Amino acid sequence: xxxxxxxxxxxxxxxxxxxLLSGWLLARGSHDILSVVAGVxxxxxxxxxxxxxxxxxxxxxxNSCDPxxxxxxxxxxxx
Numbered sequence: 001x002x003x004x005x006x007x008x009x010x011x012x013x014x015x016x017x018x019x020l021l022s023g024w025l026l027a028r029g030s031h032d033i034l035s036v037v038a039g040v041x042x043x044x045x046x047x048x049x050x051x052x053x054x055x056x057x058x059x060x061x062x063n064s065c066d067p068x069x070x071x072x073x074x075x076x077x078x079x
Contacts, residue, residue, distance in 0.1 A: 005057050006053065014046075025038055025042065
């Protein structure tokens with residue numbers, strides 16, 4: 001498992017995005033490929049917000065986590 005790489009503000013933005021996307025899906029009432037893609041995106045955003053981890057950000061080397069947080073960033077040296 002990767003270390004946390006999402007900061008508090010980014011987690012909040014992802015949660016808001018997931019809620020808005022889910023609301024749009026419910027209001028839309030259609031069941032097509034766009035709904036499936038949007039549903040998967042909403043689930044991914046929810047998971048990112050809850051667990052503070054984004055695998056795409058890890059692959060790109062992006063970390064918006066507070067450097068003072070002991071659970072963020074690179075694994076400790078010597079492990």
